[in-house]
Amino acid sequence: MKSSRKIMQIVILTAVLIIGGYAIGTTLFASGESGGVPKVGGTPPEFKLVDLQGNVHQLSDYKGKAIVVNFWGTFCPPCVKEMPEFERQFAKWQNDGLEILAINLSEDTLTVNNFVHQFELNYPILRDVDRKTERKYGLRSYPTTFFVKPDGTIMDITVGGMTEEYIDERIAKLLTY
Amino acid sequence: MLSIHNTKCECGHQNAVGTVLCESCGKPLMEDQQQNEPLEMRYDGIARRSQKKNQNLIDRIWSFFSSVKIAIYLIVLTFLGATLGTIYPQENTFINNFDIAAYYESTYGTPGKIYQMLGLSHTYESWWFITLLVMIGTSLVICSLDRILPLYRALSKQQIRKHLQFINRQKTVYSAKVDEPAEAWVEQFAAQLKRKRYRVHMDGSALLAEKNRFSRWGPYINHIGLILFLLSILARSLPGWQMDSYITIADGATVPIEGTNYYVKNEKFTVDFYTDDELPPELKGQARAKLYETAAVLYTCSSGCEAGETPVLEEVARHDIIVNSPLKYKGLKLYQFDFDLTPKLISVKPMLINKETGEQYGPFELTMKDAALNYELGPYKMRLIANYMDFAVGENGEPTTLGREPNAPAFVFLITGPGLPEAGQPYMYFPMQKDKEKFGQDQINGALASKVEIKVDGMQNVNFSEASTSLNVRVDKALNFVWVGAAISMIGLLMGSYWQHRRIWLRIDDGQLSLGAHTNKNWYGMRADVAGALQKIGVTVDPKSLDNGGNNA
Numbered sequence: 001m002k003s004s005r006k007i008m009q010i011v012i013l014t015a016v017l018i019i020g021g022y023a024i025g026t027t028l029f030a031s032g033e034s035g036g037v038p039k040v041g042g043t044p045p046e047f048k049l050v051d052l053q054g055n056v057h058q059l060s061d062y063k064g065k066a067i068v069v070n071f072w073g074t075f076c077p078p079c080v081k082e083m084p085e086f087e088r089q090f091a092k093w094q095n096d097g098l099e100i101l102a103i104n105l106s107e108d109t110l111t112v113n114n115f116v117h118q119f120e121l122n123y124p125i126l127r128d129v130d131r132k133t134e135r136k137y138g139l140r141s142y143p144t145t146f147f148v149k150p151d152g153t154i155m156d157i158t159v160g161g162m163t164e165e166y167i168d169e170r171i172a173k174l175l176t177y
Numbered sequence: 178m179l180s181i182h183n184t185k186c187e188c189g190h191q192n193a194v195g196t197v198l199c200e201s202c203g204k205p206l207m208e209d210q211q212q213n214e215p216l217e218m219r220y221d222g223i224a225r226r227s228q229k230k231n232q233n234l235i236d237r238i239w240s241f242f243s244s245v246k247i248a249i250y251l252i253v254l255t256f257l258g259a260t261l262g263t264i265y266p267q268e269n270t271f272i273n274n275f276d277i278a279a280y281y282e283s284t285y286g287t288p289g290k291i292y293q294m295l296g297l298s299h300t301y302e303s304w305w306f307i308t309l310l311v312m313i314g315t316s317l318v319i320c321s322l323d324r325i326l327p328l329y330r331a332l333s334k335q336q337i338r339k340h341l342q343f344i345n346r347q348k349t350v351y352s353a354k355v356d357e358p359a360e361a362w363v364e365q366f367a368a369q370l371k372r373k374r375y376r377v378h379m380d381g382s383a384l385l386a387e388k389n390r391f392s393r394w395g396p397y398i399n400h401i402g403l404i405l406f407l408l409s410i411l412a413r414s415l416p417g418w419q420m421d422s423y424i425t426i427a428d429g430a431t432v433p434i435e436g437t438n439y440y441v442k443n444e445k446f447t448v449d450f451y452t453d454d455e456l457p458p459e460l461k462g463q464a465r466a467k468l469y470e471t472a473a474v475l476y477t478c479s480s481g482c483e484a485g486e487t488p489v490l491e492e493v494a495r496h497d498i499i500v501n502s503p504l505k506y507k508g509l510k511l512y513q514f515d516f517d518l519t520p521k522l523i524s525v526k527p528m529l530i531n532k533e534t535g536e537q538y539g540p541f542e543l544t545m546k547d548a549a550l551n552y553e554l555g556p557y558k559m560r561l562i563a564n565y566m567d568f569a570v571g572e573n574g575e576p577t578t579l580g581r582e583p584n585a586p587a588f589v590f591l592i593t594g595p596g597l598p599e600a601g602q603p604y605m606y607f608p609m610q611k612d613k614e615k616f617g618q619d620q621i622n623g624a625l626a627s628k629v630e631i632k633v634d635g636m637q638n639v640n641f642s643e644a645s646t647s648l649n650v651r652v653d654k655a656l657n658f659v660w661v662g663a664a665i666s667m668i669g670l671l672m673g674s675y676w677q678h679r680r681i682w683l684r685i686d687d688g689q690l691s692l693g694a695h696t697n698k699n700w701y702g703m704r705a706d707v708a709g710a711l712q713k714i715g716v717t718v719d720p721k722s723l724d725n726g727g728n729n730a
Contacts, residue, residue: 005226009239012318019411021312026414027304037277048483056483075567075578107566107581108547114563130432 011047037138040154044069044146049103049126052116057101057126065099066166066174069146071139073105073129075163079143083119085164089171090123096175097150100124105142121163128169149177179209193327198222200335203343203682215348215727218695221331224534226323242312242319251316255309262300267293268300269421290707307411316409321400330451332390338383339682347682347693349704350725351711352719353578359685362714369710370681383684393697395673402666409658420652423514427521428642431476432488434509434650438482439491441511444472446646448516469516471498471646475506498648508654516646522583525608526638529554533596540638543608557594557629562603564588568616585612596628606631608639700724 038044048058059069070086072079083102092101100123104112110129117127128134137144140159147156147170155174158166181228184192191199197207197217203217216222227240243248259600265285270276281289281298296303345352355362359382367377368386375386412582413419426443433440449468453461476490496504496511504511526540538554540635545566551558563576568587571577576587586608591601605621608614619626677699683692701720 008322009235012322013235016311016315016318020308023307023311023411023414024304028300039278059486073581075580077571077577098315106579108564110548110550110561111566111578112566132435134610140283143564 025174038146038154038157040155040157043152044148044154045133047103047126047128047133048134049128049133051124051126052113055124057124059101062099062101063152064150065097066149066171066177067146068098068100068171068174069148070100070102070135071134071142071144072102073107073142075107076105077129080115082161082167083115084119084141085167086123087119087121088164089167092168093171093175098171099173100132101126103128103133105134147171147174149174151177171176193224193228194653195224195228195428196222197224198343199340200331202340204339204340205335205346206341206673212599213346216343216346218347218688220324220328222328225332226317226327226494239319239323239379242316243323245320248313248316248320251309251612255306255313258300258306258309258394259299262306265298266291267298268398269302269362274560280530308423310411314404314411317404317407318402321397325394325397330690331392335378335387336384337378337380337385337682338684339385341684341686342692344682344684344691344693346725347695348700348725348727349694349696349707349723351690351692351707351723353690353716355685355688355690358488359688362521362685362690363683365714366683366710368643369713370706371518372713373706373710375679375681375706384682384687386577386681389676390678392672392676393678395671395676397669398672399666399669401663402664402669403721404662405665406659406662409662412658413653413655417652418654420650422650424513424650425645425647426471426519427523427645429523429640430642433478437652438478438508439509440476440478440488441648442474443646444474446471446516448518448644456565468499469513469646471513471648473498473504473511474507475504475511478545503651508652510651512649512651514649517647518643518659519645520641520643522608522639524640525633526640527606527608527631527633529557529559530632531595532628542674544587545586545608548588552590557592559590559592560601562589562591568607568612570616579593585615586610587616592629594629597625604631608633609630669713677702679706681707694723 016171038085040068044059046059048056050056051145059067068086070079072083074080086100086102102121103125106128112125112127123155137146143159143161145158145162146154146160149155156170162170184194184206186199186202186204186206187214188199188202188204190199192200192206198205198221199221203222205222212238223234223245224293227236227243232240265281271277271280274669277298278293281293283289285292287705294297300306325527344350363379363382363384367379367386370377370386373388374661375388377384377386413494420436422435424432424434424441426441428443428446431442433441447468448466451465455467456463456465473496474492475494475496477493478488479491480489482596483485487671494504494506496502497515498511500513503513522545524542524544526542528537529541530537536555538557541552541554542549548561548564552561553562564574565578565585565587566581567579569577569579569585579585588606588608590604590606592604593601602625605618605624607616607618613619662703677696678693679702681692681694683690685691692707694703694707704720704723707723708718711718
């Protein structure tokens with residue numbers, strides 16, 4: 001009688017620990033990435049996108065590297081202006097471990113191909129589909145650029161066009177981490 | 178509170194620590210009880226399971242949650258916490274993904290910022306709120322178990338002949354001299370109680386009559402329901418158990434539902450407005466929707482569902498969604514939420530015309546989104562080399578696009594064929610007549626414009642979406658369990674509140690009748706039962722005179 005009572009107590013308290021622990025744990029885990037929109041100091045949402053050659057790129061593939069994630073479209077003049085600047089920056093810092101991921105804002109293949117051939121861009125141009133990734137990142141205006149440190153946290157988010165000096169400065173800072 | 182004293186009753190029964198009334202004869206065991214006050218009958222005076230000496234850690238946790246006082250504190254704290262969540266709108270009431278921190282500050286000022294920073298903008302998903310719920314759940318389980326098991330034991334083996342002190346210190350009592358033989362009197366009285374649907378047990382000159390014992394289980398059944406309710410709410414955090422999102426689909430388009438394997442097609446969105454005749458005078462001239470309906474088809478993706486692949490879809494359900502008539506499929510519900518009546522060009526079917534001979538080739542299908550690159554039309558070959566969804570001439574005179582929606586689409590084809598250079602000649606085509614004139618299609622194409630023309634013949638060859646629909650996607654697997662829990666809890670509540678457990682004890686010692694009766698509520702009814710039964714055997718008593726004082730009598 002006594003021992004069965006003890007077993008019942010332990011079973012119930014264990015069940016409480018498991019169920020309660022799971023419920024509380026998920027809220028703690030969720031609050032880490034809540035708010036939906038990535039913030040400075042937070043982690044950028046994961047994505048899995050295809051480039052112009054059909055290779056799949058995942059953000060997590062670039063773990064441990066300094067990454068510039070840029071959202072752009074051919075319809076956005078400041079984005080268009082930035083693309084060759086990113087190309088020069090990529091050439092300059094590539095050997096220091098810089099990665100640039102330029103995510104196109106769900107435009108069609110012909111448009112993107114024409115654009116990229118015109119500028120001869122060598123960094124990966126990723127194709128968002130149906131604005132999914134863009135929504136995940138909570139974009140409100142274009143271009144928007146995320147500077148992601150090698151530890152996977154966001155150093156800076158720049159909304160709007162940037163000068164090449166500004167980009168250079170950001171990347172130099174990014175590579176010091 | 179727990180006095181450590183000899184727990185053996187004078188009747189010889191060994192009681193557990195914390196017992197208030199002897200489990201067997203009912204004699205009050207606590208010395209500190211006032212001598213003549215009505216007895217504390219809660220849980221029939223039994224000890225709760227957790228009341229024991231030498232508590233170890235598990236016992237202490239157990240007793241903590243077993244305390245009703247703690248349970249009330251927890252409930253009050255949860256209520257107070259829940260009210261905090263009602264000060265400003267919660268995050269999950271916003272549809273769009275945007276910068277929530279900035280929203281609270283800009284809308285509600287500094288209090289809003291503090292509110293958001295404290296995490297109160299998602300009160301009901303916060304760790305502390307869930308912790309309170311888990312603690313209430315634990316308290317419900319432990320409080321109930323700690324009381325129901327001993328109570329069940331006590332009620333299922335009740336002693337018929339109770340201690341005189343127990344009988345005389347009930348809240349409803351009666352005593353008198355009985356001249357008849359004791360057993361005959363008891364038999365007579367028992368017959369009357371049976372007519373009142375009491376279950377009667379007799380032991381010579383002692384009697385125990387009882388009715389509606391099941392109402393004692395009401396609170397525990399209620400608790401089982403509440404526990405199920407709480408568990409279902411906690412289960413919402415399981416992956417795939419809850420979802421509340423929004424999708425917008427243009428007419429004819431198929432879009433994936435994020436986070437699921439489903440795709441939805443909007444075959445046709447229809448909206449009907451009330452005519453002015455149907456509207457009251459103050460609303461005349463306004464566009465009031467009478468019906469909005471989405472002919473929706475639900476698909477699952479069977480292969481090629483990864484990024485960059487072409488999904489293979491299988492139809493699983495179709496339904497004409499109107500307000501309050503969602504498409505339902507395996508717990509997934511699609512509700513009509515909103516619509517947008519801005520037309521969007523999807524595709525055109527133009528002809529290629531040789532202007533010199535008048536010969537026509539085609540039609541060929543040109544889609545606005547991801548158009549095919551090569552076309553063969555009779556002797557002509559066309560290759561699409563550029564497209565602009567929202568055509569404009571840029572600062573440097575180059576063609577450019579202002580956006581990605583086909584508001585002013587333009588296509589550049591490289592045409593080869595009779596009378597044209599072998600390398601081909603570029604031809605710019607504006608599917609919309611207004612753009613053709615605005616941007617001067619013929620001037621752009623120059624000499625080529627007099628040789629060939631791409632032209633749409635009639636509206637039947639223009640395919641555009643008249644509208645797009647917004648659907649609310651919901652999954653709530655927990656909801657059914659919530660309903661079951663609520664139903665069980667309601668059954669328990671009714672059991673406990675519409676019936677009362679009534680008991681009557683009596684014994685006749687040397688012609689002296691001692692009668693005591695107990696119920697958990699409705700003492701008026703209890704006294705009426707006793708007085709009524711006595712009346713039937715010729716003893717007239719005023720029901721009020723049976724009242725022995727005490728609270729809630």
